[in-house]
Amino acid sequence: MAEKITNNDIVQEENLVYKKTDLLTDKSLSYCPGCGHGTAHRLVMEVIEELNAQEETIGIAPVGCSVLAYEFMDIDMQQAAHGRAPALATAIKRLYPEKYVFTYQGDGDLAAIGTAETIHACNRGENITIIFVNNGIYGMTGGQMAPTTLPGMKSSTSPYGRDVETMGSPLKMTELVAQLPGTYFVSRQAVHTPSAVRKAKKAIKKAFENQKLKKGLSFVEIVSNCNSGWKMTPNQSNKWMVDNMFPYYPLGDIKVPEE
Amino acid sequence: MAKVKGSIVVDIEKCKGCEVCMPACPQDVIRLAEEVNGKGYHYAHMANPDACIGCANCAIVCPDGVITVYRKKVDA
Amino acid sequence: MKELRLMKGNEAISEAAIRAGVDGYFGYPITPQSEVLEYLMLEKPEERTGMVVLQAESEIAAINMVYAGAGAGKMVMTSSSSPGISLKQEGITYIAGAELPCMILNVVRGGPGLGTIQPAQSDYFQAVKGGGHGDYKLIVLAPASVQEMYDFVELSFDLAFKYRNPVMILSDGAIGQMMEKVEIGEQKVRLTDAQVKEKCPWATTGKDANRERNIITSLDLDSNKQELFNQKLQAKYKEVEANEVRYEEMETEDAEYIFVAYGTSARICQKSIELARAKGIKVGLLRPITLFPFPSKRLMELSKQVKGMLSVEMSAGQMIEDVKLAVECNIPVEHFGRMGGIIPSPGEVVEALEQKFL
Structure with missing residues (x-):
């Protein structure tokens, strides 16, 4: 019978299984408790670390909850005007074709005010990666209706629920950009469970690796929660997301390059 | 027979007590502490440390990246 | 042997950009400046120098491409009309x-709104007083010839990088469209990425192990820091005002009256001086070349010599406000201008001078 193993025996460098990547700064994230943004940030940084590409990557932060992404990602970054991130990424990639260039945008930024920049960057087939975090709401400004807000879903500007007759239907940007010849890889993922995180990371990694192929734009949507905006606990919001968001925004690859 | 024992270290001051790690844990190891951290959050901790297998599920869903995971093979 | 070419003002800008070693142009078609993009596309600058030229989906996208390219340390530009x-x-x-x-x-073309495609100078306020939100200024250059369109490209970038500030060339539809003889400069070699990294240690060129990450942002949620930043900007603008005022004078030595005019209006005033002097009216011209910084000091000096100033602008009278501020009520300052795309004739300008001062 072996001696009883203590916690101290386990917590040793040689037994390390998982720790936060060094490419995330030590700054406390500005997101609400339980918000999927933090996980999405981490996955992007883990991928850049695995690609050994800290020096070769330039990121674009949007306007919205992730406006301060540059505070947390230890890479060179630019903060874009609302919705313009794909235009910024376009220019940087054209001027530095060998760098990895990505945008990190929310649904208000990408699917409302930045629709033109998004569609045209996709249509030109810019060799960039777009990470699109869709939580169906404007989080930063206090829970207003977004283009992605579900039918009937309440928000501070659709207090009686989104009425599709007067407010339109949720915009499926990801399906939309998948139609464009300029997109090379389009996928929709989530980060609410361990298996979802693993799949999301695979998609994000592919979306970065694709940049070297120079075959067009890689677009990864991450359907996420906004527990503050939805007025739920984090775990409730993740369940609500599974029950309500996923039927409208089904997970999985939407456009996969032919092998 | 070899078996694995795990452990997690939570960065208490950065934990926001969101509880997302709790349903991710297959061994039901994690609970929120009675105490609060400097920000006033009840932080995650191992309520049942002996059951931890170091699978890292908690850490990979942690939005704030506050969980570090260790795992050691031990003799049964 | 100097190389001379007959070119449109808009084409001169494009050729100057290629020759100055500009890294990127991002634009969108609009009359009367579409030749800038057309010339660049025709010239294949990606083959001549490696310069990137992109027709964006909108002016908004184009300027944001410029923002990004500039943030990455490259020499980038855009062009448009009002x-x-x-x-x-x-x-x-x-x-x-x-x-x-x-x-x-x-x-510049006539406004407001869609206005007209004919030349105007009605964007003066927008150019020199900020234009967008917040307390900021552009360095504004006002070319009065196709040669200056050419020459000001390199000057713009020198000033832009010296002060890390956007520079606007405020031209108009007449100078953009007219053809004149232009002396073409030597082809400069574009900087390599390594040279850019060295020249712009603040730029997002990729974080290497030797430095902290570079962040390009205009956001600071801490009001105390934001105020400090604003003070820094204002100090920079003061430095620009102290060092970079450029203007040209014609026949001011014995002048009793002064035309103050830039760009196309200044060209007209040259002829007006001839006409007026033939009538015995001693008039000269002060042509601001930089609209910000404005030649206020020189105007103040001249105000002690002359009886009045006529601000001649193709607008309802915008620059006149700066002229008045400059002379601090020492002398009367009047405005003459045409609007909506009309270019005044030299005779009209002399008539206005006579009417207002004689």
Whole structure:
């Protein structure tokens, strides 16, 4: 019978299984408790670390909850005007074709005010990666209706629920950009469970690796929660997301390059 | 027979007590502490440390990246 | 042997950009400046120098491409005309707020709204007083010839990088469209990425192990820091005012009256001086070359010598406000201008001078 193993025996460098990547700064994230943004940030940084590409990557932060992404990602970054991130990424990639260039945008930024920049960057087939975090709401400004807000879903500007007759239907940007010849890889993922995180990371990694192929734009949507905006606990919001968001925004690859 | 024992270290001051790690844990190891951290959050901790297998599920869903995971093979 | 070419003002800008070693042009078609983009596309600058030329989906996208290119340390520019420049204001204030160097060409047409495609100078306020939101200024150059369109490209980038500030060339539809003889400069070699990294240690060129990450942003949620930043900007503008005022004078030595005019209006005033002097009216011209910084000091000096100044502008009278501020009520300052795309004749200008002062 072996001696009883203590916690101290386990917590040793040689037994390390998982720790936060060094490419995330030590700054406390500005997101609400339980918000999927933090996980999405981490996955992007883990991928850049695995690609050994800290020096070769330039990121674009949007306007919205992730406006301060540059505070947390230890890479060179630019903060874009609302919705313009794909235009910024376009220019940087054209001027530095060998760098990895990505945008990190929310649904208000990408699917409302930045629709033109998004569609045209996709249509030109810019060799960039777009990470699109869709939580169906404007989080930063206090829970207003977004283009992605579900039918009937309440928000501070659709207090009686989104009425599709007067407010339109949720915009499926990801399906939309998948139609464009300029997109090379389009996928929709989530980060609410361990298996979802693993799949999301695979998609994000592919979306970065694709940049070297120079075959067009890689677009990864991450359907996420906004527990503050939805007025739920984090775990409730993740369940609500599974029950309500996923039927409208089904997970999985939407456009996969032919092998 | 070899078996694995795990452990997690939570960065208490950065934990926001969101509880997302709790349903991710297959061994039901994690609970929120009675105490609060400097920000006033009840932080995650191992309520049942002996059951931890170091699978890292908690850490990979942690939005704030506050969980570090260790795992050691031990003799049964 | 100097190389001379007959070119449109808009074409001169494009050729100058290629020759100055500009790294990127991002634009969108609008009359009367579309030749800038057309010339660049025809010239294949990607083959001549490696310069990137991209027709964006909108003026908004184009200026944000410029913001990004500038943030990455490259020499980048855009061009447009008045309605398009209005669209670009968002990007311009971000560029000013992030202290980035770039060049923006405005080939002004008549407004407001869609206005007309004929030349005007009615964007003066927009150019020199900020244009977008927040307390910021552009360095504004006003060419009065096709040669100056050419020469000011390199000057713009020198100033832009010296002060890390956007520079606007405020031209108009007449100078953009007219053809004149231009002396062409030598082809400069574009900087390598390594040279850019060295020249712009603040730029997002990729974080290497030797430095902290570079962040290009205009955001600071801490009001105390934001105020400090604003004070820094204001100090920079003071430095620009102290060092970079440029103007040209004609026949001011014995002048009793002064035309103050820039760009196309200054060209007209040259002829007006001839006409007026033939009538015995001693009039001279002060032509601001930089609209910001404005030649206020020189105007103040002249105000002690002359009896009055006539601000001649193709607008309802915008620059006149700066002339008045400069002379501090020492002498009467009057305005003469035509609007909506009408270019005044030299005779009209002399008539206005006589009517207002004699």
